[in-house]
Amino acid sequence: MIVRAGRPSVHALALAGVAVLLLAAAAALPLDIPPLALLACPFRAATGLPCPGCGATRAFHFAVRGRFGDALAFSPLATAIAAVLGLHAVWTALRLAGLPFAPRLEDTPRARWLAAIAIVANWIFVSTQGRV
């Protein structure tokens, strides 16, 4: 829901900064040399199954390069999070420039269930598609 709002809070500004840093790191760091090359999931190594976060690094890597098909194939949830981070950074910049509106997330039981289902569905997708 979009509501009228004043200037962004300290946390909104800081989260926008974190979003920019994470997306910049995903754009700048290559996957095949350290530190990203050293990342491997111990849960997957132990069980043979990906963990809920598996594929997120590669999804971010492809999402910031505009290869959304590849990003979605690795982790739809991480791709959505990358898009939300970008959107938050842009929206916060617009609010600093004077936009008097802000998105407001409603904390309802329905929203909670949707979030939980999204995490589980993403995990099932990552486990069954086998791209990670």
Next chain:
Amino acid sequence: MLARCPSCRNTFSTDRPGRQDCPVCGKPLVVPEPPVASPAAGIDDLALEPSGTPWERRAELGFFTAWMQTLQQALLEPAKLFASARRDKGAAQLGFAVLNTSVFWALGQILERPLLIGQRDQLRRVLEGMSGNPDVAPMVERLLKAQLLASSPSWVVALALLTPVFTFVLLYVNAAVTHGIAAILGQAKRGFPATFAACAYACAPLVLLAVPACGSIVGLIWLVALTGIGMKVTHRISAAGAAASVLAPYFVLCCLMFAAIGTLTLALRRAVGQP
């Protein structure tokens, strides 16, 4: 004012409280007195916020005293500290966490360089011995390069200077993940600023990052425990709700933190010929 008849359940408008008859069904009822509006009502519940932690009152206490008292309360009386944290002091809480963590993290990196030089050389010799194995040679080469690079003086200084940035990112990622899980579990009763206060002051034990070798492990375990206490107090939720909110994201973060160790273990197992 609006009133509801307990007999016919109809809502009607009346201009006075007290005993009267329902205009719809005619039965007698009592309209309660309207609540007295408090001066703070309608402004914000920030007016009911506590006085603030010592760090949030550092202007009156002095920088060093405020930091020491905050550290002391976080380590020895965490419930008292979290109960006094204000949700509108996010910038101060961010400052405490970034300052505390980055100073001692940088100090730890600098101290570890001379103190653990023997251990690093031993690891390098093991890795160099493995580099003859064609299955692991590329991985070992990369590890050797990364280790040599990371232990060079210029990189130690660069990493020490970058620690505030890493701390800032990790703090917000930790707070966002913790808050997301708490929200899914219905435990985020008082918004993101309450979760952030818990996560920021929970960084107090990271002073142990200055202790080489074991300090980081002890500090991180203490941080998890303090985050749980913080979530319980700042959101006013049950201990079980706080534990669930805090431990679930650490499962994911543990995966990330031990990712490099997992890779190294696999490489070592392959090198010694185990499947």
